[in-house]
Amino acid sequence: MQIEKVYEPQRFEPHWAQWWIDSGVFTASAEAPGRVFSLVIPPPNVTGVLHIGHMLEHTEIDVTVRWHRMLGDNTLWLPGTDHAGIATQMVVQRKLAEEGISRHSLGREKFEARVWEWKAQSGDTIKRQMVRLGASCDWNRERFTLDPGLSRAVREVFVRLYEKGLIYRGEYMVNWCPQCHTAISDLEVSHVDVAGHLWHIRYPVNGLPGRYVTVATTRPETMLGDTAVAVNAKDQRYFDLHGRTVQLPLMDREIPIILDDLADPEFGSGAVKVTPAHDLNDFEAGRRHNLPKIQVIGEDAKMTAAAGAYAGLDRFEARRRVLIDLEQSGALVKVEDYPLSLGKCARCGTPVEPLISTQWFVKTKPLAEKAIAVVENGQIAFVPPNWTKTYYEWMYNIRDWCISRQLWWGHRIPAWYCGECKEVIVAREAPATCSRCGSGQLTQDTDVLDTWFSSGLWPFSTLGWPDQTVDLAKYYPTSLLITGFDILFFWVARMVMLGLEFMGEVPFRQVYIHGLVRDAEKQKMSKTKGNVVDPLVVTEKYGTDAVRMALLQGAAPGTDIVLTEERMESSGAFANKIWNAARFLFMNTEPASTFHQALATGHRPPATAIEDRWIFSRLNAVAEQANRAIDQYRYHEFAQLLWHFFWHEFCDWYIELKKVSGTAWSNATAAFETALRLLHPAMPFLTEELWQRLGNAAPKSIALAAYPQFNPALADPEAEKEIGILQEVVTLARTLRTEAKLDPKQQLAGTLYCRTASLAIAQRHAQAIQKIARVTLAFRSETAPKTGAIRSTSEFDLVLDVPESKEDPARKQKELEQLEKNIANIERQLSDEVFLGKAPAKIVESLRAKLAEYRAQRDKLL
Ligand SMILES: [Zn+2]
Numbered sequence: 001m002q003i004e005k006v007y008e009p010q011r012f013e014p015h016w017a018q019w020w021i022d023s024g025v026f027t028a029s030a031e032a033p034g035r036v037f038s039l040v041i042p043p044p045n046v047t048g049v050l051h052i053g054h055m056l057e058h059t060e061i062d063v064t065v066r067w068h069r070m071l072g073d074n075t076l077w078l079p080g081t082d083h084a085g086i087a088t089q090m091v092v093q094r095k096l097a098e099e100g101i102s103r104h105s106l107g108r109e110k111f112e113a114r115v116w117e118w119k120a121q122s123g124d125t126i127k128r129q130m131v132r133l134g135a136s137c138d139w140n141r142e143r144f145t146l147d148p149g150l151s152r153a154v155r156e157v158f159v160r161l162y163e164k165g166l167i168y169r170g171e172y173m174v175n176w177c178p179q180c181h182t183a184i185s186d187l188e189v190s191h192v193d194v195a196g197h198l199w200h201i202r203y204p205v206n207g208l209p210g211r212y213v214t215v216a217t218t219r220p221e222t223m224l225g226d227t228a229v230a231v232n233a234k235d236q237r238y239f240d241l242h243g244r245t246v247q248l249p250l251m252d253r254e255i256p257i258i259l260d261d262l263a264d265p266e267f268g269s270g271a272v273k274v275t276p277a278h279d280l281n282d283f284e285a286g287r288r289h290n291l292p293k294i295q296v297i298g299e300d301a302k303m304t305a306a307a308g309a310y311a312g313l314d315r316f317e318a319r320r321r322v323l324i325d326l327e328q329s330g331a332l333v334k335v336e337d338y339p340l341s342l343g344k345c346a347r348c349g350t351p352v353e354p355l356i357s358t359q360w361f362v363k364t365k366p367l368a369e370k371a372i373a374v375v376e377n378g379q380i381a382f383v384p385p386n387w388t389k390t391y392y393e394w395m396y397n398i399r400d401w402c403i404s405r406q407l408w409w410g411h412r413i414p415a416w417y418c419g420e421c422k423e424v425i426v427a428r429e430a431p432a433t434c435s436r437c438g439s440g441q442l443t444q445d446t447d448v449l450d451t452w453f454s455s456g457l458w459p460f461s462t463l464g465w466p467d468q469t470v471d472l473a474k475y476y477p478t479s480l481l482i483t484g485f486d487i488l489f490f491w492v493a494r495m496v497m498l499g500l501e502f503m504g505e506v507p508f509r510q511v512y513i514h515g516l517v518r519d520a521e522k523q524k525m526s527k528t529k530g531n532v533v534d535p536l537v538v539t540e541k542y543g544t545d546a547v548r549m550a551l552l553q554g555a556a557p558g559t560d561i562v563l564t565e566e567r568m569e570s571s572g573a574f575a576n577k578i579w580n581a582a583r584f585l586f587m588n589t590e591p592a593s594t595f596h597q598a599l600a601t602g603h604r605p606p607a608t609a610i611e612d613r614w615i616f617s618r619l620n621a622v623a624e625q626a627n628r629a630i631d632q633y634r635y636h637e638f639a640q641l642l643w644h645f646f647w648h649e650f651c652d653w654y655i656e657l658k659k660v661s662g663t664a665w666s667n668a669t670a671a672f673e674t675a676l677r678l679l680h681p682a683m684p685f686l687t688e689e690l691w692q693r694l695g696n697a698a699p700k701s702i703a704l705a706a707y708p709q710f711n712p713a714l715a716d717p718e719a720e721k722e723i724g725i726l727q728e729v730v731t732l733a734r735t736l737r738t739e740a741k742l743d744p745k746q747q748l749a750g751t752l753y754c755r756t757a758s759l760a761i762a763q764r765h766a767q768a769i770q771k772i773a774r775v776t777l778a779f780r781s782e783t784a785p786k787t788g789a790i791r792s793t794s795e796f797d798l799v800l801d802v803p804e805s806k807e808d809p810a811r812k813q814k815e816l817e818q819l820e821k822n823i824a825n826i827e828r829q830l831s832d833e834v835f836l837g838k839a840p841a842k843i844v845e846s847l848r849a850k851l852a853e854y855r856a857q858r859d860k861l862l
């Protein structure tokens, strides 16, 4: 059988990627037998391209999904993308801006058409990339959050929540981004610590000349909109002012002094200004006292007409002018430095303006209660479990969710307003006339829904809900969600709340939260740092399998993943190592398909050669550990296990042993085939290519072959012990040879001393030891002399006859000096009490061992 000398992943990967899809390998069937394993993808934004974080997420998902498929489960990985309201709209707006067009000049319909157009040409990018990276999704079931079916689900949910009183329209303080020109949710505000100021302003009390109330503020421009000053009813300093008013400086407006707990006697002067239109706490105080709301800052962040002389100024310019005027009038009494947490729009970085507006809200408390209960009673488990606490904290402090966005791209709110009688009609389809007065003058709400509203329905809307489809019955609840911690609240919590409300069942049983991919210095990847790894570039360079393997090796639960070029490169070398092993096998043997059956069904293969018995026993142990590792999301362990098995046990030992023993190669092929199946979830392309070359006919793909399971009958402790002894002796010989700095090819003689039965076992392998270690051994059942080149383990002493080498005195001197230096270094460290107090025991122990080693080497040279 012919096989190319070097593995070139680029030659094979695109082929198998397409072949898997064309052959329906990943197509799920609700009618198929087996336990159900289903998972929905965290839908990437349709505008985007895949970054390395996606690749990590998709690789982890893919390993678990492929494993379940090979276990014979009825497996579905449902793919799709999110319309990503604000993100997408901004991208298209920027493109239009380059052409000198604004969305307002274009108009809503034409703008939406442009977004769809743009989605059509760029929307397939994600899918193409995912296919190329080997994600084993069922593309027949691909969904998009704006699909007609999903849009129908969105309207249905909106109407039902509205009818239940869980959606309402109300005036409320929202976070307003003047740049994006929309309300944004609390979660979309990022807080930045800045060095601010606290300005103290005094307001004269009416009717008491010379009496003032001093308030402090970090935002002096908002004082233009003050409608009260609050003091605490218990604050004795203000007993004389109860029922009085103050005169608002600059505006010359009379405002009342109110009694409210908003004012804390312990803080500052104990009096606070109340601006109901520009601060959430003041807004609530205003409600309690029925205060007017004077909006002095507009949606464009400019001062409104209500700001009098300051109208039309930008808010920051207004602040400057207000401070100058306050100072000139003598009302500014003090300025202090004051650190504050500034709320900025997470998308564009503009400082957020709290504004009152009429928005749609979801009443979340009743939904959150159930969502807390299912985690408490174990119906949903977070892995790692520490995320449970984070989830609770948020759920217990949840506020109503503002779901309307002043955007054009998204699901339009299914509410219509009657021009005649002002009736609000919420309906699944556009009504023709007003349900109250019969007027045809209806206009639909112009806002769209928060993008997380539709993705919150993702686990059931993608399966056909509100129709009771076969898929929905079969695959909901899904088994697992794998996602990042950054969308735990945006997305995961909302899916739990909405899934419980509409399906009466949790949306998934387990949530695995993965880490971040970091660079070699453990830094976060970012465009500004220039350390971003583009998955398409590195997969082109090293092969997809190699990048997957590199990611998996670092993917321990609860940790971030360090991805380096070296790791990807060595993973590429690992793929090549397996390829070369295959090459060697193919040159020596014809595929022995009978053994596949034997292994798959758990029967002991007819192996009598000791090395065959050993490799089957090792494979069996690896199978046990690999299944457990994937089941527990210990992807790093899974990857390391297979790495060690292929590289060391299979290539370094087993193939070498077989060369020596000269026994038939058919068992080697069988073992190799089993190992390929074990590795398949991590490196799907290489394993498919080799598995097909082995001539496997059924099933059609390794992705559908059985995942090897532990079988007690295959455990062979006797063989493991015997090969273990052989490895021990060879390793001893190699160490001695390295120490003596001898040519690795030079044949040597030596004597093995051993007082136990192990000697006979070692002796049985004299030939293998001679060929692999290049040492011809004599075997002695006696105690070893304590001289010469000797190395020992608990059972063996190996003495090597080292030929007299011509000494180079200069080199010897240099070596001695180096050793003395090393010894002095470690001695200093070990006498340092501070170091000893802090260093882990393991480190100290290894230093002591090194010291002993260096001393021994020195004594030998002396
Ligand atoms: Zn913004």
Ligand SMILES: [Zn+2]
Residues within 6 Å of the ligand: 418, 419, 420, 421, 422, 423, 434, 435, 436, 437, 438, 439
């Ligand atoms: Zn009407």
